Amino acid sequence: MTTTAELVAAVDLGGTFTKLGLIDRTGTVRAEQRVPTKITAGADDDGRGTVDWLGDQIAELAAAGATDIGGSVTAFGVIVPGIIDAVAGTVIAAPNVGWSQIEVAAPLTDRLGLPGAIGHDVRTAGLAEWQLGAGKGVSNLIFVPLGTGIAAAAVVDGRLLEADGYAGELGHVSVPAAGDQVCACGRIGCLEIVASASGVVRNYAQLTGETAPPTAEQIAVAARGGDPASLAAFEIAGRALAEAFTMALTLLGPEMIVVGGGLSGAADLLFGQIESEFDRRLSFQRRPTLITSVFGSQAGLIGAGLLGWRQAEENDSSTDPGRPEGR
Amino acid sequence: MTTTAELVAAVDLGGTFTKLGLIDRTGTVRAEQRVPTKITAGADDDGRGTVDWLGDQIAELAAAGATDIGGSVTAFGVIVPGIIDAVAGTVIAAPNVGWSQIEVAAPLTDRLGLPGAIGHDVRTAGLAEWQLGAGKGVSNLIFVPLGTGIAAAAVVDGRLLEADGYAGELGHVSVPAAGDQVCACGRIGCLEIVASASGVVRNYAQLTGETAPPTAEQIAVAARGGDPASLAAFEIAGRALAEAFTMALTLLGPEMIVVGGGLSGAADLLFGQIESEFDRRLSFQRRPTLITSVFGSQAGLIGAGLLGWRQAEENDSSTDPGRPEGR
Missing domain, CATH: 3.30.420.40 (ATPase, nucleotide binding domain)
Incomplete structure (x- = not known):
C-alpha cells in the first residue's frame, strides 16, 4: 500500500487471550494479532496494570500500523466481557480480567492521545453483524x-x-x-x-x-x-x-x-x-x-473498530470549525 | 368549567364494549362512557361499518364535550386489540372486532376533519403508565x-x-x-x-x-x-x-x-x-x-389520549409558519 490509510485500533479483551487489530473505514481488518492477556489484579493492584498494559499494546500496534500499512490510527475501541457502562467508559464488573468499578476509556485516551470508547463484547459483536454483516x-x-x-x-x-x-x-x-x-x-x-x-x-x-x-x-x-x-x-x-x-x-x-x-x-x-x-x-x-x-470470531474485533470509528467521527464533528461550539 | 379546555377524543375499542373519553393535556380523563361495540364484519361488509360507527361515536363525543365541558376536540387516538401498523394507521388483524387489513386512521380523519392515530391496546396502555403513571x-x-x-x-x-x-x-x-x-x-x-x-x-x-x-x-x-x-x-x-x-x-x-x-x-x-x-x-x-x-382499567384510554395529543402536536408543528417546510 502506498496511500495513507485511516485506521482505528480495535481490541477484543479476553480473560486468557486478547485480540488486537487495525480496522479501516470499511470495517476491514487490516492487521490482527493475538497476545496472552496480562492480568494484574491482586492484593496491591486494582487491575489498573491491565489498563496500562492495554495502552502499551495499542501504542505498539498503532506504531506498527504506521510502518507496515502506511496508515495512521485516529481512535480506539475496546470490548470487554462483563457489565460495562459504555457512556462513562467504565467497567462495572469484568471478573475474567479482574476488573471491578474501574475507569478504562479515559486513562487510555490520556495515554494514547486518541479518542476512544469501550463496549460490551457480545453487544459490540452484534453491532458488527448488524451494521456490516449478516444483519x-x-x-x-x-x-x-x-x-x-x-x-x-x-x-x-x-x-x-x-x-x-x-x-x-x-x-x-x-x-x-x-x-x-x-x-x-x-x-x-x-x-x-x-x-x-x-x-x-x-x-x-x-x-x-x-x-x-x-x-x-x-x-x-x-x-x-x-x-x-x-x-x-x-x-x-x-x-x-x-x-x-x-x-x-x-x-x-x-x-x-x-x-x-x-x-x-x-x-x-x-x-x-x-x-x-x-x-x-x-x-x-x-x-x-x-x-x-458472517464475521465469525472476528465479529468482536470489527465491532470494536466500529466503536472506534464512532468516536473518531464524534471527535471530528466536535472540533469541526463549521459547527457551533457545544453542538 | 368556564374556560375552554383543549381536549382529544380517546377510544379503547374492545370486542364487546368500547370505552370513549375526552382527555385534557395533563392526561386527565374529563369525560368517559362505555358502549357496546358495533361489529359489522360479515358476508357483505369488511368491517368498514365499524369504522363508520366509530367516526359517529367520536363526533357525538366531541359535540358533547363542547357543550358539557366547554372544550374543543383537536385530535383523536384509537387503540385496538390485534396486530397494528401504527405508522400506516392500518389494522393488520383484529379478530375480536372482525378487522383484517383495513385502514382506520385515514377514514376517521376524513370523517372528523381531525388528525389522529391508532395504536395497539396493551402497548398504548403501557405508554400511559410509563409517561404519566407508575413508571x-x-x-x-x-x-x-x-x-x-x-x-x-x-x-x-x-x-x-x-x-x-x-x-x-x-x-x-x-x-x-x-x-x-x-x-x-x-x-x-x-x-x-x-x-x-x-x-x-x-x-x-x-x-x-x-x-x-x-x-x-x-x-x-x-x-x-x-x-x-x-x-x-x-x-x-x-x-x-x-x-x-x-x-x-x-x-x-x-x-x-x-x-x-x-x-x-x-x-x-x-x-x-x-x-x-x-x-x-x-x-x-x-x-x-x-x-x-396507577391507572388500572383507564390506562388504555389515557394512552389513546396520549396518541391523540402526539398527533395534535405534530399537526401544530407541521402547520407552524415559524418552522421551515418539511421539517
Missing part, C-alpha cells in the same frame, strides 16, 4: 454467539438494546432441555449449561460417562459420521436453543436470528432441529430467518 | 396487564419496543407451571393459560372439579379467607408469572415491572409468591421493583 439492513434481529458461554445482542426497531448493560442474557434463561442442572451463575436450568460449546461437551460426557470427553469440534465430526452419542449431544443443544429462541422471539419479534461463536461451525447439526421445533412451537409469532454470522 | 421517569420497564389474556409492553433505553407489532407477547411464552395445557393460540404451556384472570378460574376449576366455578374476583376473596383451593389457584398463577418475569427480565433488564389489568386487584395474593421466586431464581440479574398500575 445488514435488518431492523429487528438477535445475534447469539455460542461459545464457552452464551449471551445475545438484540436489535429492536433499529436500536441495540442496552438496559444499562443488563439486556440480552439469553444464556441464563431457563429451558426445559437443561433439566435441573445447576449453572455457574447459581441458577438452575440455564440455556448455556446444555447449548454452549462446553455444554455440548457436557452433554456428551453425561451420555457416555466419559471422563475425558472430546472437544465440541470433535463431537461435531463424530456426529456427522453418525455416532449416536454425539448426535444426541447436539440434539439436546438444538432443542434447548429452539426453546430459548422461541421465548426470545415471542418477546422481541426479530426477523432474523444470527448465530455466531465457535459452535456456529456446527450449524448443520443444530439448525434442522431448531427449524423443526419452530414448526411445532410457533403460532402467530413472526418466524425469523436462522443464519450464521 | 414515570423510568427508562427500562415492563407493563403487564393481566386480563382475559396477557400481553406486555416493554420500554428499554427509554423507548417502547414495537418490532412491527410483534414485540411483547409475554402471555405466549411457555412456562413450566402451565404444564402441557393447550392455549387458544395452539401452543402448549403458555403463561396466559394459568396466570390470566380466566387462567385463575381455570386453575380453580381443575383443582376442585367444579363445572360452574366462581369469578377470579370471588376466588380472590375466598383465598383471602383462607380457602385452600382458591389459594392454590393463585399460587399456580404466581409461580407462572415469576417464571415468565424471570425470563423477560433476563432478556430486557427492566428496573420495574408494572402489573395491570383486572387481576392486579389481587396483587396481594400474587406479589409475595413472585418476590420469593425472585429470591430463589435471580443471580446476577437486575432485580426489578414489582408494582401495580
